[in-house]
Every structure is written in C-alpha cells, then in structure tokens.
Amino acid sequence: MNRNRKKRSGISAAAIVSACSVLWLPTEIASAGDIAQGKSIAANGITGQAPCMACHGANGEGMAAAGFPFLAGLPAVYLEAQLVDFAQGKRKQAVMEPIAKALSAEQKKAVAVWYASLKPVIDPAHAVQLQDSYPKGKMGAWLAQRGDWSRGLPACVQCHGPGGVGVAPTFPALAGQSAMYIKNQLLAWKTGTRADDAHGLMAHLARKLTDEEIDGVSAYFGNDIGAAAASATTAQAGGQ
Ligand code: HEC
Ligand code: HEC
Numbered sequence: 001m002n003r004n005r006k007k008r009s010g011i012s013a014a015a016i017v018s019a020c021s022v023l024w025l026p027t028e029i030a031s032a033g034d035i036a037q038g039k040s041i042a043a044n045g046i047t048g049q050a051p052c053m054a055c056h057g058a059n060g061e062g063m064a065a066a067g068f069p070f071l072a073g074l075p076a077v078y079l080e081a082q083l084v085d086f087a088q089g090k091r092k093q094a095v096m097e098p099i100a101k102a103l104s105a106e107q108k109k110a111v112a113v114w115y116a117s118l119k120p121v122i123d124p125a126h127a128v129q130l131q132d133s134y135p136k137g138k139m140g141a142w143l144a145q146r147g148d149w150s151r152g153l154p155a156c157v158q159c160h161g162p163g164g165v166g167v168a169p170t171f172p173a174l175a176g177q178s179a180m181y182i183k184n185q186l187l188a189w190k191t192g193t194r195a196d197d198a199h200g201l202m203a204h205l206a207r208k209l210t211d212e213e214i215d216g217v218s219a220y221f222g223n224d225i226g227a228a229a230a231s232a233t234t235a236q237a238g239g240q
Contacts, residue, residue: 030076030113038114041107049099052111060118064178064222073120077169079112085196092193120165122176122229127163130225140216141224143209153208156217159201163229164221176230179215179222186214 042060045051052071056062060072071079085091086100087108103111131145144164147155157164159171166173174182188194189206197203209217 030117034110034113035117037107038110038112041103041111042114046099046102046107049102052099052115055095056115060115061121062178062181064180067178067180067184069177069181070121071115072118074116074166074172075168075170076109076112076116078172079115080108082196083108083112090194090196091188093188120173120176122165122173122226124163124165124173124175127165127175127225127229128161129163130228131157131163138216138220138224139213140218140220143213143217144220151208153205156221163225174221176226177222178226179218182222183214183218186218190214 042052042056045054055066055068056071057068060070062068062070082091083096083100083103086093086096087103089097100108143153144156147153147158156174159167160174161167161171164174166175185194185202186206186209189197189203190209192203195203206214
C-alpha cells in the first residue's frame with residue numbers, strides 16, 4: 001500500500017490501470033495537521049460559507065433525502081479532485097461551486113483527507129456479499145452486474161468494484177449513495193454539466209443509458225444494495 005496518494009492531478013491512465021487494491025484507509029500519508037484542519041473546516045466551514053456538516057452530515061454520511069452525497073470513506077484523491085472540478089466549473093453545481101472556490105488548495109486537501117478518514121456509510125464486505133444473492137432478473141441489477149456488451153456497456157462493478165463499494169483512488173463507491181444523487185450524476189454527465197472525468201469514461205457510458213436504465217441502476221445501488229448493506233450495519237455506522 002505505497003501508492004503515492006499525494007499525486008493529485010485528477011485521473012491519470014496509470015491511476016485507472018493500477019486502481020485495484022485498497023477500498024479506503026487513505027490516511028497513512030496524511031499528516032495529523034491536515035486531518036485536524038480538515039475536521040475543523042467540516043465542522044465550522046470557511047468564512048462566509050455553511051459548514052460542510054450542515055449538508056454532508058455530522059459523520060460525512062450525507063443527507064439522502066436532499067440529494068447530498070455521503071463523503072465518508074471516499075478516496076481522498078477523488079474528493080480533492082471533485083473540489084477542484086467544482087471550483088473550475090468542470091462540474092457545474094450551484095451549491096458547491098462557491099464553497100469550492102472559497103477553499104484554498106491546502107484546505108481542499110485537508111478536508112478531503114478528513115472525510116476519507118471517516119468510516120464508510122455501508123459495510124463494504126456486506127455489500128460485496130449482497131451482489132451474489134441479488135436477483136439478476138431486474139434490469140438495474142443486470143446492468144450493474146453484467147452490463148450490456150451488445151451496446152458496448154461494461155458492468156458498473158467492473159470499475160466501481162464488486163457490490164459498487166468503490167476502488168480507491170479513482171472509482172468512488174456507489175453503494176449507499178442515494179438513488180437520487182446517483183441519478184443526478186448520470187443525468188449531469190449525459191447533459192454535460194458534469195464534464196470532469198478525465199477520460200470521459202462516465203460521460204461516454206451515461207450517454208448510452210436510457211432514462212429508464214438510469215432509474216434502474218440508480219435504484220439498484222441506492223435503494224437495493226445500499227439500503228440492505230446499511231440496515232445490516234446501522235449499529236456500526238457513525239464515523240470516528
Ligand atoms: C448547502 C449544502 C452543502 C454544503 C454546505 C456543502 N456541500 Fe458539498 N455537496 C452538496 C451537494 C448538493 C452536492 C452534490 C452536487 C451534485 O449533485 O453534483 C455536494 C457534493 C460534494 C462533493 C462531491 C461528492 C462526490 O461523491 O462526488 C464533495 C467532495 C463535497 N460536496 C464536499 C464538500 C465540502 C468539503 C464542504 C465544506 C467545505 C461541502 N461540500 C459543503 C451540498 C453541500
Ligand atoms: C470504465 C470504468 C467505469 C465504468 C464501467 C463505470 N464507471 Fe462510474 N465512474 C468511473 C469513474 C472514473 C468515476 C469518477 C469520475 C470523476 O472523477 O469525476 C465514476 C463515477 C461515477 C459516479 C459518481 C459518483 C459520485 O460520488 O459522484 C456515478 C454515479 C457512477 N460513476 C455511476 C456508474 C454506473 C451506474 C455505472 C454502470 C452503468 C458506472 N458508473 C460504470 C468509471 C466507471
């Protein structure tokens with residue numbers, strides 16, 4: 001586990017090829033100072049902006065009903081890249097843009113490292129197990145697990161990991177994000193308001209999905225795998 005996580009220039013081809021091992025635990029290269037600074041930003045915000053916690057939850061668990069994603073346990077490299085993208089307008093989003101612009105490069109890194117250090121919202125081991133038992137007759141589940149090679153659509157889990165638990169540092173977890181948030185992202189790629197992934201992997205895929213398929217995969221990762229894994233682990237949830 002000695003990948004250089006300080007390199008943070010977005011998605012490189014090498015990162016995609018080598019994205020294979022660790023699910024989270026990105027904190028080993030983070031200094032204690034970064035973590036403390038990030039924790040303070042999450043709790044207090046930065047001048048003139050609401051604290052991250054107000055929307056992303058006290059433990060980075062997000063607010064599913066409002067479409068605010070969880071951040072806890074996502075790879076630090078990924079989180080930091082998203083903040084840069086919001087600030088640069090590559091990911092156009094009215095709420096996050098001013099917040100990301102207000103964060104210095106150092107603050108972006110610190111808050112990314114803090115959220116990456118928090119306990120994931122769902123139990124990855126459990127989500128991985130669920131994928132084996134899940135009925136593959138459902139359209140969303142089928143696309144997620146098998147893809148559709150006749151249309152050049154790889155299975156979501158090929159990149160996002162078994163059960164959609166994510167593969168650090170490049171591929172974020174899908175399991176446990178709300179169906180609404182997942183759907184919003186797929187639509188954003190389809191319409192071009194999210195144009196941030198360096199190799200266009202997601203934009204390319206999203207454009208091939210029908211609206212019905214978008215609903216199907218979003219419900220699968222958000223409601224089915226996500227909720228089932230979360231309900232089994234509620235007692236453990238809650239950050240650090
Ligand atoms: C007023 C509510 C609000 C506040 C405050 C807020 N966020 Fe967000 N955040 C959102 C919303 C809404 C999204 C989803 C944007 C979208 O749909 O693209 C989001 C998305 C994100 C993402 C992308 C997550 C992903 O999985 O790609 C990151 C990273 C993020 N926020 C970090 C932060 C940080 C760090 C702070 C504090 C400095 C913060 N947010 C404060 C509402 C908020
Ligand atoms: C070829 C690899 C690949 C495949 C296959 C793939 N993804 Fe992705 N996905 C990515 C990458 C890379 C990102 C991160 C993009 C970024 O950095 O902004 C991503 C990000 C996402 C996000 C944003 C998550 C967040 O926290 O904002 C969603 C939602 C998503 N993918 C859904 C899907 C779905 C649904 C499928 C299957 C239909 C799928 N992906 C298949 C590579 C892939």
